[in-house]
Amino acid sequence: MSINDLVQGKKLKVLIVYEGKRPNWACMELINELKVRGTTTIVLPVTRITAAINFEKAFFTSKLSLDDISGVLLRSIGLILTDDQFMRRTSLFKHMEKNGIPVMNPIDGLRKARDKYMSLCILSRHKIPVPQTIITEDLVTAYQAVTRLKVAVIKPLIGSRGFGSVKVEDPDVAFRIMKTILSFGQTLYVQEYIPKKNDRDIRAFVVGDSVIASMYRYAPVNSWKTNVAQGAKTEPCKLTDELTELAIKVTKILNLWYSGVDIVEGENGPFVLEVNGAPDWRGLREATGVNPAPFIVSYLISRAKK
Ligand SMILES: Nc1ncnc2c1ncn2[C@@H]1O[C@H](COP(=O)(O)OP(=O)(O)O)[C@@H](O)[C@H]1O
Ligand SMILES: [Mg+2]
CATH class of the missing domain: 3.30.1490.20 (ATP-grasp fold, A domain)
Incomplete structure (x- = not known):
């Protein structure tokens, strides 16, 4: 057991939450990281987790009590949801936070980042340059x-x-x-539409108070989208101090503990296109050699339930 894995003598128990049939690649990376550290890891789809009021336990599944978890890595509450599901799931993680269990990313931050308009609206009010x-x-x-x-x-x-x-x-x-x-x-x-200098944009990966890696993403020929999932080519990027500060600032403004910030360099300066509250990092890892999983896990542990 590593010293890193102990908080005041208590063995850590981390819950990884996903949605869908099975944990995706990023979840697997986090699971592996926790395994390497010897941390007890529970991996559950969001649908299996129950919250309760005035029961013996606050959080549980049909088989497990979850009251003793030290922290949650919340990778997804689901993409297409009914109002009912959305409310239940956000309330579930809010309840966990109220009971002192750190949720990464915090549910309020995740909720804001999920809503592309709300996040840009908040950023704009903080004088962050965003598109019209x-x-x-x-x-x-x-x-x-x-x-x-x-x-x-x-x-x-x-x-x-x-x-x-x-x-x-x-x-x-x-x-x-x-x-x-x-x-x-x-x-x-x-x-x-913001024309991109050199047909590229920047993905900055923030964990806590640092940008741990960043990359340029070049749109494929005849495309204007720079997502790796759309076939973008990538290259490591040495972020300027100004953009480093910007990426960290927007992450904090949205109450996120880690994020993927999409930045377009326009003719007259940078624009933040969006801030991802559950970013993937396969492309970033390939481009930069940096694996965010240890950074994310260490950050959660630093805030783990005492
Ligand atoms: N306003 C815009 N101007 C120029 N390119 C854009 C704009 N909005 C999105 N894009 C391109 O499309 C990609 C996807 O848009 P984004 O807002 O990041 O949504 P998501 O990645 O969640 O699908 C961006 O990475 C960028 O390359
Ligand atoms: Mg994006």
Whole structure:
């Protein structure tokens, strides 16, 4: 047992939470890291975890008590959820936090980062440069915005890996797309398109008070998206002091303990495109050789329940 794994003589027990059929690659990396340290690790889908009031236990599964866990690595509460599921799951982790169990990322931060509009709104209020953005359910207003912006991006409000985002220059093409989006009960999240210097953007990976690694991401030919999942090529990036400070600042503003910050270098300075509260790091690890898992686990342990 390593000294790192003890908090005031108590053996740590870390819960990793995922959603879906099985833990994904990033979860496996965290599981391996905890295994190497000899930390007791419980891995559960969010659906199996129950919270209770005035029961003998506050948190449990049909087989296990979870009251003695030291901390949670919360990788996902799920992507497409009903209101009911969303509320239950956020309340569950809020309850854990109230009982003194650190949740990484904290549920409030994760919730803010999940909502692309809310996160940019908060950042903008802190004078962080973000693209011009609207959120609306009114087709005419959205059409007018696309017309005014000239080149716009229509994105899913909740989304990742670049899937579902479209770049539009013709307001009538945008009109047809947006009408369809509305007909499915979704909202219109429309943003100014920021041309990228050298067709690349930056992913900065923040843990606690540091940027542990960053990389340039180059959009594939004929694409404007720089997600690794969209085929972007990557290269390590030596972040300037200004961008390092920016990445750490936005992470803190959104109450995140770690994050993946997407930054576009525009003609007149940087823009923050989004802040990911449960970033993947396969591409980053390949590009930079830095494995975030030990940093994430060490950070959680530093805040583990005493
Ligand atoms: N306003 C924008 N201007 C230019 N490129 C954008 C803009 N918004 C998104 N992109 C490109 O699309 C990618 C995906 O968008 P992003 O907002 O990061 O959503 P996600 O990665 O969650 O799907 C970005 O990494 C960037 O390359
Ligand atoms: Mg992104």
